[in-house]
Amino acid sequence: MTPSETLAEDGGPALPTPFETFHGAVAAAAAAHPDKPFLCAPPRPGRAYLPDGAEWRYGEVVAAVDVLAERYAAAGWGPGHRVVLALDNHPAHFLHFLALNKIGAGEAAANPHYLLDEMRYFLTHSEAALAVAAPWNVAKLREAAPDLPILSWDDGSAPGAFAPPPPPTPRREEAPGLGTEAALFYTSGTTARPKGCIIDNAYILGGAAWYRDAGGALALGIGEERVYNPLPAFHMNGGAVTPCALALTGNCLILPDRFHAETWWDDLIATRATGMHYLGIIPPVLMKAPPSPQDRAHGVRFGLGAGIDPSLHAAFEARFGIEMVEVWGMTETGRCYAASHAPRGVGARAFGRPYAGMEAIVAGPDGTELPRGREGEMLVRSPGPDPRRFFFRGYLKNEAATEEAWQGGWFHTGDVVRQDADGMLHFVERAKNIIRRSGENISAAEVEAALIEHPGLRAVAVLAVPDALRDEEVMACLVAADGAEAGEALARDALAFAADRLAYYKVPGWAAFLDALPVTGTNKVQKHALFGKGADPREDPRALDLRETKAALRRAKAS
Numbered sequence: 001m002t003p004s005e006t007l008a009e010d011g012g013p014a015l016p017t018p019f020e021t022f023h024g025a026v027a028a029a030a031a032a033h034p035d036k037p038f039l040c041a042p043p044r045p046g047r048a049y050l051p052d053g054a055e056w057r058y059g060e061v062v063a064a065v066d067v068l069a070e071r072y073a074a075a076g077w078g079p080g081h082r083v084v085l086a087l088d089n090h091p092a093h094f095l096h097f098l099a100l101n102k103i104g105a106g107e108a109a110a111n112p113h114y115l116l117d118e119m120r121y122f123l124t125h126s127e128a129a130l131a132v133a134a135p136w137n138v139a140k141l142r143e144a145a146p147d148l149p150i151l152s153w154d155d156g157s158a159p160g161a162f163a164p165p166p167p168p169t170p171r172r173e174e175a176p177g178l179g180t181e182a183a184l185f186y187t188s189g190t191t192a193r194p195k196g197c198i199i200d201n202a203y204i205l206g207g208a209a210w211y212r213d214a215g216g217a218l219a220l221g222i223g224e225e226r227v228y229n230p231l232p233a234f235h236m237n238g239g240a241v242t243p244c245a246l247a248l249t250g251n252c253l254i255l256p257d258r259f260h261a262e263t264w265w266d267d268l269i270a271t272r273a274t275g276m277h278y279l280g281i282i283p284p285v286l287m288k289a290p291p292s293p294q295d296r297a298h299g300v301r302f303g304l305g306a307g308i309d310p311s312l313h314a315a316f317e318a319r320f321g322i323e324m325v326e327v328w329g330m331t332e333t334g335r336c337y338a339a340s341h342a343p344r345g346v347g348a349r350a351f352g353r354p355y356a357g358m359e360a361i362v363a364g365p366d367g368t369e370l371p372r373g374r375e376g377e378m379l380v381r382s383p384g385p386d387p388r389r390f391f392f393r394g395y396l397k398n399e400a401a402t403e404e405a406w407q408g409g410w411f412h413t414g415d416v417v418r419q420d421a422d423g424m425l426h427f428v429e430r431a432k433n434i435i436r437r438s439g440e441n442i443s444a445a446e447v448e449a450a451l452i453e454h455p456g457l458r459a460v461a462v463l464a465v466p467d468a469l470r471d472e473e474v475m476a477c478l479v480a481a482d483g484a485e486a487g488e489a490l491a492r493d494a495l496a497f498a499a500d501r502l503a504y505y506k507v508p509g510w511a512a513f514l515d516a517l518p519v520t521g522t523n524k525v526q527k528h529a530l531f532g533k534g535a536d537p538r539e540d541p542r543a544l545d546l547r548e549t550k551a552a553l554r555r556a557k558a559s
Contacts, residue, residue: 012384034059078171280307
């Protein structure tokens with residue numbers, strides 16, 4: 001029986017671990033097997049940190065964490081405080097996260113791709129009173145928030161020498177527990193700015209226990225697994241759920257700085273990985289490489305991820321000998337669904353069935369459940385008197401958005417799905433105003449807000465279009481301002497304008513000039529009517545392929 005199938009006396013999901021904090025789970029693992037590896041950075045010549053790679057055992061990690069926690073606590077940090085971590089995927093991110101978690105303080109993990117305006121918003125909105133940053137991130141943080149105390153941390157930093165300044169307000173005198181805030185993860189929404197999801201210890205432990213007990217193709221051996229995860233530490237998967245799940249099973253987290261196609265198999269072989277995480281962009285890129293002995297020289301048993309192209313699913317498994325398990329989850333949910341017990345061939349868009357610990361229905365526009373086989377929005381909740389148990393606590397400083405997401409006692413995912421007669425859920429499309437490019441959630445409204453400031457544009461609507469490598473790409477539908485000439489020159493100028501305001505992945509790769517945008521009686525853009533039902537916007541004669549322009553802008557900024 002999995003924790004997800006175990007219900008408490010009140011009918012809700014029971015706490016699936018004996019721990020009350022993320023730190024408690026890691027400390028217990030260190031006590032049980034201090035010499036087993038917990039964190040591994042694969043070698044990467046030329047990387048700004050640990051170019052030769054490194055590995056830390058559970059005992060070493062907890063010893064360093066305990067020293068850092070004492071330094072934070074001695075300076076006055078604790079419950080009610082939040083610290084920005086801008087350490088990228090450096091293992092030190094988890095040393096500081098766990099230290100803060102031990103004393104009841106929270107982390108706000110920074111996205112290193114943020115441009116100045118985005119970083120300024122993040123630092124201000126998160127209300128963090130301190131930042132701990134890798135040396136290469138310090139300048140950006142300092143420019144975005146000149147008054148924020150920023151401490152640099154590099155490979156030579158010693159926990160005992162860490163000297164944080166005192167916080168601006170006293171800490172709350174309370175013991176860290178399940179309901180204590182642990183992290184603030186930002187997720188794109190339908191508003192122009194990302195929303196901060198408040199995450200507590202119950203969320204992390206619940207999500208970790210789900211992974212621990214998913215079973216089937218995702219079954220984790222105790223002290224036997226080494227899971228390679230290229231997802232960033234500022235996301236719930238790479239930053240909380242997966243590392244905690246591996247701690248619950250005494251296993252090792254392998255932390256590349258990001259996805260590197262040219263060394264993917266070298267890394268997996270060198271680090272002795274038994275599992276890997278992926279996003280939609282990874283399988284097609286790996287399949288494009290010519291056949292090699294490395295295709296089967298690794299020890300990877302399973303891949304966990306979302307968005308693999310259905311046409312590649314079986315071919316990838318056959319070539320590389322890895323069972324690819326599609327999952328579904330959101331920053332707001334923590335726990336996931338997974339097709340880990342699904343028979344092969346059930347469909348690459350299948351992502352599992354509802355279980356006792358997290359219910360799901362497929363609903364129509366009025367929120368009522370639809371018959372099996374019909375497409376509708378997936379709504380999820382925990383059973384029992386508290387439907388929000390183990391979910392995120394809410395959006396920071398946005399109670400209205402929190403309550404809107406929980407209409408009718410169900411969390412509205414914004415994802416359109418279909419459910420088979422046997423309960424299997426299949427992903428269809430995203431209903432929310434979100435574009436998912438290479439695993440990054442992009443708010444269309446945020447891109448629209450950046451583009452509309454261009455003097456040559458009168459109106460903008462942004463939507464997702466299919467992309468063979470990245471799952472989806474950003475497309476901007478533009479209406480030229482009076483006196484401006486619609487055409488490729490204006491579109492390229494608009495992209496350059498947006499590139500100064502947005503992270504590179506948010507910049508449109510496609511554009512089209514329209515005479516006007518179709519709107520409702522309340523002036524809301526009818527995006528479904530921009531190109532007609534079932535039409536591929538990329539094939540419209542007005543479509544401009546600007547992906548190379550986008551890539552050139554990125555290269556120019558990196559040089």
